[in-house]
Every structure is written in structure tokens, then in C-alpha cells.
Ligand SMILES: O=C[C@H](O)[C@@H](O)CC(=O)C(=O)O
């Protein structure tokens with residue numbers, strides 16, 4: 001497990017490209033037959049990827065780092081499959097997860113195992129785990145089952161559909177909020193006009209990007225913005241004080257996950273466009 005510390009906006013102003021990437025950018029989530037985990041001290045979210053091909057992968061780590069006897073003893077997890085068909089086995093019970101489907105697993109489950117159904121088209125499980133104080137039922141949702149909203153327009157190059165899987169009015173959790181945004185062909189911008197939500201941090205994972213395409217992710221205080229160049233299947237941490245928006249050289253999909261004081265998706269403070277610097 002890799003550790004990332006929380007940051008102060010006044011300090012982050014001084015960062016050069018390398019330091020910004022060291023602190024906020026997660027370059028590789030999917031390593032064959034491996035569980036990659038990054039714990040950020042921004043609301044203690046764990047961001048990860050499980051990429052089982054020939055072998056199955058158990059949700060596990062050096063538990064001394066969490067001070068518990070099993071991963072979900074004091075945590076919950078949201079899982080979204082961005083690869084081929086897979087299975088998540090929770091306490092012996094199989095949950096099949098197709099491409100772009102989500103599974104929530106609550107606190108208290110001792111065993112979680114990730115498997116692919118076809119080694120030719122392996123599953124890729126993207127994970128967000130937050131600390132929890134109460135156990136909520138394991139629940140799956142497809143895109144069709146998620147609450148969705150069409151936002152933006154082709155004129156603003158941001159015609160997209162937002163699918164909310166885990167939130168106040170969806171799958172129940174202690175604090176995890178998670179969903180996915182699909183941009184339509186020819187649309188490049190997400191989350192513009194920008195917002196902040198000092199009550200919650202957020203992590204983005206960009207995918208469905210062609211191999212040589214990039215997304216320019218924007219972060220920082222509204223009056224002190226920076227960019228991080230993102231490639232396919234990379235994640236980026238957004239502290240609660242930071243904007244989080246991006247523009248691609250091609251359209252893409254991204255998963256957003258949040259942890260903090262509330263689970264209300266719409267609890268955002270819009271930034272006045274005149275204040276962006
Ligand atoms: O707090 C919510 C998140 O930033 C995203 O859901 C925004 C987003 O998907 C979009 O506007 O495209």
C-alpha cells in the first residue's frame with residue numbers, strides 16, 4: 001500500500017509538475033494479478049485497482065497499516081468494473097459484475113475476492129474505500145438502475161450523462177459517494193463551470209481514453225489553478241479545497257468517488273467563473 005499525505009493549499013501553490021504528480025496523481029492502478037492500493041490522508045480514502053487475470057485476488061493488505069484484523073472491519077468499499085466480465089465474491093457469495101457495473105460492500109465483511117470470467121477479456125475492478133461506522137447491505141447497481149442526469153451541451157463541449165451509484169438517494173453507505181460520468185462523442189469537458197465542496201474530498205479515475213490521448217485535469221484553489229496530465233486508467237486526488245475538472249483531447253469516461261461529512265451529491269459550492277485564475 002502506498003501512502004499519500006493531506007496537503008495545505010498554501011503549500012501546494014509552490015509545487016512544480018513533479019511534486020504535484022507525486023502528491024496527487026496515481027499513474028498505475030491495473031497491474032496483472034495484483035491489488036494496487038493508495039491510501040490518501042484526505043478523508044482516508046483508499047483508491048485502488050484489482051486486475052485478476054489467471055489468479056483470483058483477495059482484498060487484503062498489511063493490516064497493521066489500518067490497525068484492524070480484516071480489510072473491511074472498519075471500512076466499506078465501492079467497486080466499479082471497467083474491464084470484461086468479472087465476479088466479486090463476498091463471504092462466499094458471488095456477485096457478477098459486467099463492464100461499468102458497480103458493487104457496494106459494507107463494513108464487517110471478512111472476505112472479498114476478485115475474479116475474471118474470461119482471461120482473454122479480464123475484469124478491471126476500480127476501488128474506493130472509506131472508513132465506516134455502520135454496516136450497510138452489499139448491493140449491486142447497473143447503469144440502468146443508477147439515478148442519472150444529462151448535463152451540458154455540445155455548444156459547450158460538455159454533453160454528458162452522470163450516473164450516481166452510491167449516494168444519499170442510491171445505494172446506502174456510511175460516507176462513500178460514488179458514480180460515473182460518460183461524455184458523448186466530441187465532448188471534452190467535465191465539471192465546468194467548476195465547484196468545490198469543502199465538506200468532502202474527491203478522486204477521479206479517467207478511462208475510455210485512446211492510448212495516445214490525454215485529459216488535462218485541473219486542480220487547485222479557484223484563484224490558483226494547476227493542471228495534471230492524465231492518461232488512460234489513471235486517478236487523481238482532489239483535496240476538499242480544490243476544484244476538479246478536466247478537458248480531454250478525445251472524449252472519455254470517468255469515475256468519481258467522495259468521502260466526507262455528507263452523502264448529498266448536490267452539496268457543491270459553485271465557483272463564479274469570473275473568479276477562476
Ligand atoms: O461532486 C461531483 C463531481 O465533481 C462529479 O460528479 C462531477 C461530474 O461528474 C461532472 O460534472 O461531469
Ligand SMILES: [Zn+2]
Pocket residue numbers: 195196197202244268
Ligand atoms: Zn465535485
